[in-house]
Amino acid sequence: MNLLDIKNLSIELTSHGENILAVDRVSLALKDGEIRGLVGESGSGKSILAQAIIGVLDDKWHVTADRFHWQGVDLLRLPLEERKQIITKDVAMIFQEPMSCLDPTNSIGEQIEEALDGSKFSGYFWQKAQQRKEAAAKLLHKVGIKQHDTCAKSYPHQLTNALCQRVMIAIALAKQPKLLIADEPTASMEATNQAQIFKLLESLNKLKNMSILLISHELEKISHWTDYLTVMYSGQFVEAGTTEQIFNTPFHPYTKALIASTPRASTNLIKKSLLHTLPGSIPSLQHLPIGCRLGPRCPNAQKKCVIAPQVESFQGHQVSCHFSHRKEY
Amino acid sequence: MLNFTIRRLNLLFFTLLMLSIVSFSLSYFFPGDALVNLSGEINADQQRTEQLVELYNMDKSVFHQYTAYIGQIFSGNFGISMSSQVPISDELHTFLPATIELCLAALFIALIFGVPLGFIAAIFHNKPLDKIILTFAMVGYSIPVFWFALILILLFSITLSWFPSSGQLNLLFEIEQVTGFKFIDILLSDSEYQAQALKDAFMHIVLPAIAVATAPMTIFIRLARTSMLDVLESNYIKAAKAKGLSQAHIIYHHGIRNSLVGIVRLIGLHFANLVTVAMIAEVIFNWQGAGSWLIESIFARDYTAIQGGLIALASFTFFINILADFLYAALNPLERHKKHGA
Numbered sequence: 001m002n003l004l005d006i007k008n009l010s011i012e013l014t015s016h017g018e019n020i021l022a023v024d025r026v027s028l029a030l031k032d033g034e035i036r037g038l039v040g041e042s043g044s045g046k047s048i049l050a051q052a053i054i055g056v057l058d059d060k061w062h063v064t065a066d067r068f069h070w071q072g073v074d075l076l077r078l079p080l081e082e083r084k085q086i087i088t089k090d091v092a093m094i095f096q097e098p099m100s101c102l103d104p105t106n107s108i109g110e111q112i113e114e115a116l117d118g119s120k121f122s123g124y125f126w127q128k129a130q131q132r133k134e135a136a137a138k139l140l141h142k143v144g145i146k147q148h149d150t151c152a153k154s155y156p157h158q159l160t161n162a163l164c165q166r167v168m169i170a171i172a173l174a175k176q177p178k179l180l181i182a183d184e185p186t187a188s189m190e191a192t193n194q195a196q197i198f199k200l201l202e203s204l205n206k207l208k209n210m211s212i213l214l215i216s217h218e219l220e221k222i223s224h225w226t227d228y229l230t231v232m233y234s235g236q237f238v239e240a241g242t243t244e245q246i247f248n249t250p251f252h253p254y255t256k257a258l259i260a261s262t263p264r265a266s267t268n269l270i271k272k273s274l275l276h277t278l279p280g281s282i283p284s285l286q287h288l289p290i291g292c293r294l295g296p297r298c299p300n301a302q303k304k305c306v307i308a309p310q311v312e313s314f315q316g317h318q319v320s321c322h323f324s325h326r327k328e329y
Numbered sequence: 330m331l332n333f334t335i336r337r338l339n340l341l342f343f344t345l346l347m348l349s350i351v352s353f354s355l356s357y358f359f360p361g362d363a364l365v366n367l368s369g370e371i372n373a374d375q376q377r378t379e380q381l382v383e384l385y386n387m388d389k390s391v392f393h394q395y396t397a398y399i400g401q402i403f404s405g406n407f408g409i410s411m412s413s414q415v416p417i418s419d420e421l422h423t424f425l426p427a428t429i430e431l432c433l434a435a436l437f438i439a440l441i442f443g444v445p446l447g448f449i450a451a452i453f454h455n456k457p458l459d460k461i462i463l464t465f466a467m468v469g470y471s472i473p474v475f476w477f478a479l480i481l482i483l484l485f486s487i488t489l490s491w492f493p494s495s496g497q498l499n500l501l502f503e504i505e506q507v508t509g510f511k512f513i514d515i516l517l518s519d520s521e522y523q524a525q526a527l528k529d530a531f532m533h534i535v536l537p538a539i540a541v542a543t544a545p546m547t548i549f550i551r552l553a554r555t556s557m558l559d560v561l562e563s564n565y566i567k568a569a570k571a572k573g574l575s576q577a578h579i580i581y582h583h584g585i586r587n588s589l590v591g592i593v594r595l596i597g598l599h600f601a602n603l604v605t606v607a608m609i610a611e612v613i614f615n616w617q618g619a620g621s622w623l624i625e626s627i628f629a630r631d632y633t634a635i636q637g638g639l640i641a642l643a644s645f646t647f648f649i650n651i652l653a654d655f656l657y658a659a660l661n662p663l664e665r666h667k668k669h670g671a
């Protein structure tokens with residue numbers, strides 16, 4: 001059974017009386033214990049999608065879906081409050097720019113403690129306070145922070161970005177979530193810190209069987225950690241499959257170009273040769289092409305592409321394109 | 330924190346320095362003799378004039394005159410009033426506390442109503458309640474205080490006779506003046522009508538305080554609203570929502586404190602505005618404060634009193650400013666703590 005099963009989720013942005021379809025019928029499924037990467041350029045709607053899943057978008061955005069199942073429970077049938085409760089109980093999220101995601105006027109300790117489930121503690125309030133403190137210290141240990149006392153007393157601006165991200169992970173772990181959504185968790189960090197954060201996430205995945213949805217714009221960087229990948233372009237679903245399928249046999253012209261554009265040690269590049277890229281850049285939300293949004297940039301595009309393609313599945317490898325490269329392999 | 334304190338005290342020192350220079354130079358800019366303007370003694374005879382020249386170093390350079398002036402101020406000698414020939418320090422002691430009382434009461438009202446209303450407006454952003462509060466703030470901001478004060482008197486003291494229209498305390502109560510703060514004086518006195526006197530003093534302060542508070546309150550409403558809106562848009566509120574905290578918890582624990590940090594910083598700035606409004610209200614409500622006293626002095630061309638009043642009121646405003654800064658530092662850990670990093 002899928003942990004999370006979303007079909008044709010659309011997100012509409014209403015601004016100045018105009019409706020813009022920021023995310024156009026995207027499907028996403030996650031199994032228990034898997035690490036799935038969600039890849040797309042900035043502006044492809046991947047962060048919005050993640051925020052829609054966890055339900056922190058404000059009223060400007062309208063989310064609709066054909067199916068939204070969490071552990072087999074159809075969330076669309078539940079009232080809003082109940083839906084929120086289920087999601088926030090089992091799903092946690094860490095964001096980019098971790099420092100701005102921590103309240104600058106509260107100490108780290110307070111912020112971890114408030115994420116803890118109050119019903120787990122017993123006794124009088126001072127005993128509870130003690131237990132809370134210990135639980136918070138334990139969480140800090142779990143994310144590799146040994147000086148828990150100093151850290152708990154600090155305020156966010158006193159810590160580095162990487163430490164703040166660890167704290168965010170500790171806060172996320174407080175609920176013992178089944179799914180952790182990591183939205184560019186290592187953006188603007190040094191390479192060593194990035195690797196450490198990824199390793200931490202991987203170990204949490206292995207030890208606690210926690211599923212992770214890893215969002216990034218760098219296909220190459222996260223592919224090392226992921227089992228499955230979903231690629232998005234300009235708010236539309238592009239391709240999904242195992243990491244090997246995507247890398248070895250990309251069906252979609254966009255994915256193919258994306259992989260061709262990342263230089264690898266194994267490929268022999270002639271000096272100063274141009275990397276293979278698609279012409280143009282991702283369209284802005286105000287000027288979206290109709291049909292397949294890759295159309296104007298796509299080498300395979302034909303007349304038919306003004307109608308958005310349907311998702312087709314070939315042995316778990318899903319692609320959404322009229323003229324895919326599937327037959328070439 | 331020590332660094333912060335030193336920086337603030339430094340600021341206080343230099344503003345007071347500038348203020349004293351301005352005040353001192355006024356005695357030369359005002360028409361008439363500088364010595365008379367400084368001392369306020371219009372009818373001094375030959376002998377007294379010589380004494381004064383000695384006292385204010387008038388025969389020496391301007392710099393010496395200035396240091397002598399500062400020395401006199403620090404020993405509490407602001408000269409005497411040109412019109413009443415009473416020492417300015419005595420007059421300030423009588424009138425300034427009343428102004429401070431009124432200003433603080435007004436500030437209190439403005440904050441206690443303005444800030445929560447602003448928060449409520451932000452929480453119900455773009456809902457009817459928000460619009461109502463904003464309209465109210467707009468109207469309150471546009472009403473001139475002298476007109477509003479008269480309307481208050483007309484409505485609440487003449488028509489409804491709920492509150493007295495002028496003065497600080499009914500003359501029936503014989504309260505000895507010790508500090509000049511009416512409420513403190515009443516508490517210090519051993520009058521058998523203490524409780525009634527307190528109530529009476531309270532009734533007297535209500536209308537003027539409301540009149541003074543209205544304009545600053547509307548400013549605080551808008552400040553609090555924007556501040557809260559900014560905070561609610563911020564990433565950490567989004568992250569707090571993702572934690573599964575309830576809306577009430579988020580606003581109470583994360584929203585209020587963070588938006589207060591933004592507001593407190595500006596309180597000091599708007600306090601100067603409030604003092605100006607208070608001066609006008611004092612005249613209308615016949616409030617025996619430094620504001621109405623200063624306005625009278627201006628009419629009487631009592632230059633010595635103008636100088637003294639300027640120094641006293643400005644120092645008071647600065648003092649509140651610095652106080653607001655310390656409050657800001659107390660609320661905001663960013664100001665207090667150094668980075669200690671990895």
Ligand code: SF4
Pocket residue numbers: 253254292293294295296298299300301302305309320321322323324
């Ligand atoms: S549907 Fe057409 S335009 Fe879109 S990716 Fe496929 S070939 Fe290109």
